[in-house]
Amino acid sequence: MTAPPTAQPARPTADRPSPAGPLAHPLARRWLLASCVPVLLVLGMALTVPPAPSAATAGTPGTADMAGMPGMDHPASDAPDLAAAGLAAERNGYRLDLADPGPTAGRATDLRFTVTGPDGAPVTDFAVHQTKRLHFYAIRSDLTGFQHLHPDLAGDGTWTAALSALAPGTWRLYADFVPNTGPHAAELVLSRTVTVPGEAAPVPLPAPGDTATVDGYTVTLTARPAAGAHRLTAVLSRDGRPVGDLQPYLDAYAHLSAFHEGDLALAHLHPTGTVDGDRGGPELTFQALFPEPGNWRVFLQFQTSGQLHTVALTLRVD
């Protein structure tokens, strides 16, 4: 794994904007398009599909068959599209800017940021997706410290995220949103790194495993995914019995996000099916798009009796 830095500068620093171009490699472009479209249809929303010459662009209903989810195999020589994996601060004319120099170690922080649009002005109009106008994630370089927040938007386009205290080290902060520019607007994930001053104590990544437990709930993943688009299934039990009282959370019975060991690429994993009352489970399925092989730290969030539970496990993607 990548060793997080052990020596930190005296002041927090934010990285510089990195221009994100379209996919350079035609194969990579075709792979991304083919692997995204089924996911889009399941969700009825657009993923980060780059401008493409075909009519089967993001968010166009009826252009593919959701039952025909391909098991995507792609040559290992295909370089992952890091901008599509949420590792660029700028994409399709949209840019994430942090208003603050960065969080301070050991203290909760109201982190302010903006998303500027192609006209250079802060975006104030965001589409609601998964019940929110923006989903915000924070993770340290060793894949610890996961936070999933829903910041508040001010009228001038400034977002405020109520971050819990961050341990020293290098963190990546992600904004996941859909600009409200019409039915074909694409979901974008932009991110930046910040360094929280202090002595970082990296935590080794737990070994890959199928099962993890939180708050008495046991979650078992039943997939052996390879890079690309796949169906992923999680089964929940408690005291050896199947769980059937999951409550809706963000328009689903569970929310799954995953981060790649090393480069911190984000795999957004979208639930399939619809919610109907407080009776979700025990089996939950997701459309998963892993842009690259390796170890992924998977965070599954679900709600019972008004309480949110977050469980993490390490998933090996071939």
Ligand SMILES: [Cu+2]
């Ligand atoms: Cu969210």
